[in-house]
Amino acid sequence: MNHSVTLKDIAKALNLSISTISKALNDSHEIGADTKQRVLDYAKEHNYLPNRMAKGLKEGKSRSIGVVVCSLDNNVIAQMLDGIHKVCTDKSYQIIIMQSKESEKLESACIELLYAGGIDGILISPAYETINFNYLLSLQESGLPVVLFDRLIDKIHTHKVGADNFKGAYEATKHLINNGYRNIAHLNTNTILSIATERLNGYKQALADHGIPCREELMVSCNYTGATSLNENLEEAIKSYMSLENKPDAIFTATDQISTRCLVILNKLGYRIPEDIALIGFTNTELADAMNPPLSTVHQPAFEIGKLAAEKLFSLIEKKNIDEDFETVLLPIDVQVRASSQPSNK
Template sequence: MKPVNLKKLAQELNLSIATVSRALNDRYDISQPTKDRVRALANKLNYEPNHHASSLRRNKSKTIGVVIPEVDNHFFSLAIKGIEEVARRNNYHVLIYLSHEDYQRELAVMRLLASGRVDGVLLSVASESQDFAHLDLLRERGIPVVLFDRVYAGKDMPKVTTDDYESGYRATQHLLEAGCRVIAHLTIAHTLSISQRRMQGYQAALQQFRVPYDEELVVCEAAGKPQSASLPQTLLTQRPDIDGIFAAVESLAMSSYEACHNLGLRIPKDVKIIGFSNLKTASLLAPPLTTITQPAYEIGKEAASVLFQAVVKNRLVSAAQSKELKSELIVRASTASTTLSSKEPVALALALGR
C-alpha cells in the first residue's frame, strides 16, 4: 500500500536519493560502508526499484516482445521456453503476443511495440501476413527485430530458421524410397518463405526420382481454420491414388491420420505419412509418426541470443547475423516400407481396422 522507494530509503538512512540509487547500483563513488547500510535496509524493506521510472530514465525497458501465431503448438511453446531461458539469464522480461495468424493483429501489436515498451522483438510472422511495412516501423524507432522460423525473406534483418529446403527434400526422398509415387504435399500459406523452401525441396526430390510434379497434389491450408481439418480427407477422396503424404505442419499430419481412420486407409500400407512435428508423443501414435523435427527449443534460444547481441550493443543488426539450424528426420512406422516386413503391417492394419 505505502510504496517503498528511494526517497523512503534515503530518509530512513539520512542520505540523499542519489546516494542511495548509486549505492544500489554499486557505483564506484560510494563508500563500502554506505553501500552495505543501504543494501541492508533495502533488503529489509523488500525494496524493488520501480521498473517504469527506471525504464523511462534509462530509455531501456529490460523487456523483449515475442510475437507468434499461436502457442498451443509444441513448436512455439518450446521456442518460448528457449526464449524465456535466454531472457532470464540476461535479466530480461518477456512480453508475449499471439497474432492468431491474423495480419491485423500482428500489425496492431507491432505498432504498440514501437513506442519504447520493449528493447527488441522476436517475431514469427502470421501466415496471413503479406505486407511487411510494420517491420520498418520498429526499424525507424531503432528497435531491433529478429525473425524466427516463419520469416520474411525480403527484409535485411536477422533470421533464425531451419534447413527447410533440405528437410523438404529429405522428407520427400524418404517417402519415395519407401515406394511412394503419388505424394501429396499439405502446406500452409505459400507466401511464407518457409513454405516455399519446403515445397522446393519437395519438388527437387520428385525431379530426382523422375516423378512428375502434379499441382493437384499440393494443397494449401487457408487462413480460415475450419475447413483445414477436413482438408486431407477431401484430398484423399478426390485422389484415391495417393500413397504418400508430406505434411508441412503438425496439425495437417494429425488431420491426415484422422482422415485415414475415417476412410479406412491403412498407414503405412495404403498411405505413408511424414510430417513436420514436435510432438512428444509421435512415437506413441498408432502407428508411430515419422517426423521432421525442428530443434524448437534451440531456435528459441538462438533467436533470443541474436537479439540480445543487438540489444546490448544498442544497434540494429543485419541479415548477416542469421542462423540456420538443422532439423532431424526421425523414421518411425508411419513410413515403413511395406515390402520389408509382412507381419507388422497386418498388426497395424488390424489395429486401425476397428
C-alpha cells in the same frame, strides 16, 4: 502488511550509501568483491526486488519486448517461447506475447499496440495471411529493433532465425523414396512465407534428384486461417488424392497442425497407415510416439530458434556492435523415423 525492501533500506542496514548499494547490485567494477557480496547476500535474504520500471526510465528503456506469434496453441511456438523466455529472464526483461491468429489485420494491430506500449524491440513470426510488411518496415526505420523467427521473409532486412526447412523437407521425402514409395503427395499451406516455399522446394528437389516426376495433382495448399477450414481442406485434399487413378502411396506434410490432423483424418476415413498410405511430416508434438501408428516426424530445434532469435534482438537493443551485419541463421532439423512411414513389406 508486506513491506518491500528498498535500496534505502539496504543502505541503512549495511551503513552504506544508496549509490554503493545500487552499484553493487549492478555488478559495478567500482565496488569491492567483499562489499558486493555483503549487499547481494542481504538483498537475497530480504527478498529485494529491483524496480524494473524505475531502472528502465533511468536507462531510457521499458525493459520489455514484444513477441508476435500465430497462436499459442502450437507445440513449435510454445517451445520457441520457452527459448525466448530463458534469454529475457537472464536479461531481466519482461515479454509481452500477442497472437495474430494468422490474420494480417490482427498482426498489424498487435504490433501497433506493442509499439504504443513502448517496447524496446519486437520478435515476430509472421502470420500466413501477411503479404504487406510496410507497417513493420516503417517501425524498423524509426529505430525499433525487429528480428524475425521461424517464418522468414526477404522483404525485411534484419536478423532472421529459423530451421533448415529445405533440408528437412528434402530428407523427409528422400526417406519415403528410400522406403520404396514413388507416388508421394505433399500437403502445405497457401502462404508466401519461406516456411512453405522452402519445404515445397525441398520436396520437389528430392523427387527430381531421384528421377521421380513432380505431379501437380499431388500438391495441395490448404487454408490455414482457422481449425475448421484447415480440417475441411485437409479432408477434401485426402479424399481427392485417394480418388485418383494413380493414387499416392505416401504423404509428406509441411506443418505441425497439418501433420497431426492428417493422421487423424486418414484414420477416420478408414485408411491403414502405412499399409494403405505412409505419412511423415513436420511436427514437434511430444505425442508422436503415442499416436496410432507412431508418427514419423521432421523435428525442429524450436527452443534453440527462440533462444537465438532473442539473443539477436538483444544485440540490436543493446547495440553491442554498431556496424553489426544482419544474418540469417538456419538451424539443422532431425528426421525421426517411426512406424507411419516404414511398412515391413516395403
